[in-house]
Amino acid sequence: MNGSNPFLTPPSTAACKAKYRSQETSRKSQTPEDARKRSERREEFLAKRRSGSFETPNQQENIIRKESVSSYLAAFAEFQHESSSAPANSHALLKGVLGKMKSTEPKEVFKAVQKVRLVTALEENPPLELLVRMGFVRPLVSLLTPETEKHTLFEATWALCNIAGGASSNTLAVVAEGALAPLIGLFGAADPELVGQAIWAVGNIVSDNGHFRNMALDNGLLDSIFPFLKEDTSLALARSVSWLIVNICRTRNPPPSVDVIEALLPKIVWMVRHGDQLVRVDAVWSMAYLSDEPPELADLLVRDTVVLQSIADIPDSNPDNVKFLMGAVRLLGNLLSGTDAHCDAVIRADFVRRFPALLQSNFKCVQRETLMCVANVAAGSAEQIQTIIDVPDFLIQILAFLQNDNRALVQEALWVVSNVVQGGNLWQITALLDCGVVLPLCDHLSSRDVNLVKIVLETVSDLLKRCPSDFMEQVCATIEKCGGFAKIELLQQHDNEILCDLAYFIVDTFFKEDEYDQDDFFSWDPAATAAGVDTRSPYFKSTQ
Template identity: 25%
Template sequence: RSTMACAEARLSRFNKLGDPAKLREKRIAMCVKLRKDQKNEHIMKRRTITLSSLSDKEISCTSLEDIVRDVNSDSIPSQIRGCQAARKLLSERDSSINEIINAGLLSCFVAFLSMDDEPTLQFEAVWVLTNITSGTSWHTKRVMDHGAVPAFISLLSSPMLHISEQAVWAVSNIAGDGPMYRDVLIACNAIPALLACISPDTPLDFLHNLAWTLSNLCRSKNPYLPGSVVQQMLPSLIMFLHLSDKNILSQVCWAFCYLSDGENNRIEVVLRTGIIPRLMELLNHEDTYVVIDAGCLEVLPKLLRHSKSSVQKEAAWALSNIAAGPSKQIQQLINCGLFAPLVELLRSGYFKSQREAVWVVKNITIRGTMDQMIFVIRIGALEAIIRLLQVPDAKVVMVILDTINNLVMAAEKSGETEGVCRLIKELGGFAHIEMLQNHENVVLRKAASYLLDKCTEVTTQTESTDQRR
């Protein structure tokens, strides 16, 4: 058998992780679940805010019949009372959305949106409609069919801040429901109206809602967001990226993740904004989970494959810092499919980028679980770093020797020493390490001799046992 065939057989014998194709399917499913969880979290926040924002003065328990009567009344106080009772009902259970729609109240709520002389009624009506648009796509469509979109967009410029902010919530719900509804918003000039809400005086909570809305606008594809609209939004997204609020950073990172999805020309638009230094700064922030949970890692595979060596290097450097964190962070790197482009970089990237990529692998051998290390081996990282033992940079070679030694020590703890050492040998590791025993660097020579002796002892003992059998 060929050397690589032996290596593959070795991997299949000691690997406990299972079939690679099934593992890939599992990782994809995990990523999908993470996205769904993120979307569901937004909905829960909306509901929580709705419930916690109710007046301390209890709205009396009102039947649907009472709500219909009050909303259709000619009395403003009664209409307000009806809207309040409706939004309380909507806050308590999802099934009430259908009840409100079937009662024929949507046209009344939409009509109330234009009553600028009655801001309380206006606010209650937009709140009710916001909760309805938080339901299914059909619920959102029913609101739109009653002409609510132009009214929502008009309310974005309301002098009453709480009304404007509630209108942003409604627009965001619609934007997150798919490209068709998103394009309706764009056609109604929602983008300029939303961007006009952003100013140095805008409260932080309001900015968070605006960032979430812009992210929802970027989310949908088939078709993607038009390039002209992206250009309109980029200055505000870049501004948001330089704020320190965790919620805003999370939303804007998702936005850039969506914008960079698809063809290379889309990620080029993002790269030309000059956000990479800030993105890398965030990825190396003490609060790394903020950016990881935001989906920022999904941008990085394309950065690792970028034609510019400086971009490759920065991306690999950021990943090495994330890999230096707990095993949970390392698992995020695996789940997001970052190791395939990382191995490509180790095999054929620019040397400065490869140097940073080597640190990613080393950090995993320090902080990762044995299963995570086996995954990294199986995807080709061990073979790639063994080939780099030939580079003239003594520091890089030393890092690789440390990495291989870490793998062997981890294997000792899990009873996989023989499998790992034989794999190192079959991948050409012994030959390269043996040559390093003649290196001019004394420390490197000693490290190579120590590692070779350790691995050789294990494989020799095993071979002797096999021969006696």
């Protein structure tokens, strides 16, 4: 084998990336379906948090004034009794409550606003749309002033938080009535419980869409939350602010601007190192969302090494925090599926050496995301693939997932193998073969999963196409010994046309019977042998 062998001289990094990204089977570009599923999982975790009932403990309960809980429950029970005794009069009851909100008596206003908030906090089907249609939002917003009695102000803020946490049309109604500016103004209030409730309300608005987020930013949102990002901030407020920040980073259409993220990143790094796990989770997911945005935002994440260094201790410091691990691995996966600069930044930060520990996680979702990361590295250049090979026993660990009972893990491990075969050089592919990759590949040829079989056939085909002729004979012999050839022959009769064509191509191209008689193979010509030619092989080679 000489130095001009194209197998040993893969194309440049840029050409390699462009080639693999253009392929349907590449792991460098995630499919829309994968992106949708990932988004849904995280959206579930970050769903708008609305205050629930008192019977179900949740993070919002610590906002309620303890000395008032009994009176709240009494008012709630009274309102439910009035509504249930005369269901037809519910609309009339709400109309009466709306009238009392305009009273000049502070106590009457407080009771009315309190009842509105209790209605918005119903566990099942709170009539938020009805409250909006009846015009409750405007008087609630009008109460967001320093002159309003503090208990009434708290109730009004809470009610608006719950309304904004409903459908987008309800959020729009809150914004249209001018609630953003006074809500952000409450961040400077002396009462920490009121501040926390205002932060939740703004968080629900910001999480609705990018335009509302930008409106909040134009009203001084960043300057209002930065004072809370310090060590002496109470845990409740720190968690509220971290949740607001993750919504700033998550909301798209349009994504946040580069200037905003440049200002936020140092604060997010500080949050990652916070002592509270919930704050850390929000911080790492903030970065994960930014890494999935336009490239210029991901550029910010890799430009400063401090950002990636902030999660360098995974998984050692967070082995049981699946939400943190998922956010960190998602961040790395998004960067690895980006540009060469993003991928190289992750590799330089030595995260490839941390992947084996993540693959030992107790959570299959973390293992799958980690395998995706490895597959993205393997979809790069030979130099990037070598970082996988250089980690002791890493290939063996990856290949072990080919024998896993979980289909998703098997498929991701197959993508790693497939990408190494496509982009690796001879020595890297040899490393795969030395680890025994052929046997598990052949085992999956009898799988009922058409997609898995398709990936295996494509991988076998690519492997044989890239092998030099003498090396290919050894691989073919190994495939046959592992029962792979017999299975590939059977797949030529498969109902799936793609599998049938792939199997036929492999058999016809690499396992075609030699076009010479068996007797010729064993023929021996003494005269030719004396002349230095070995005639025991159909391919006469000079022995000189």
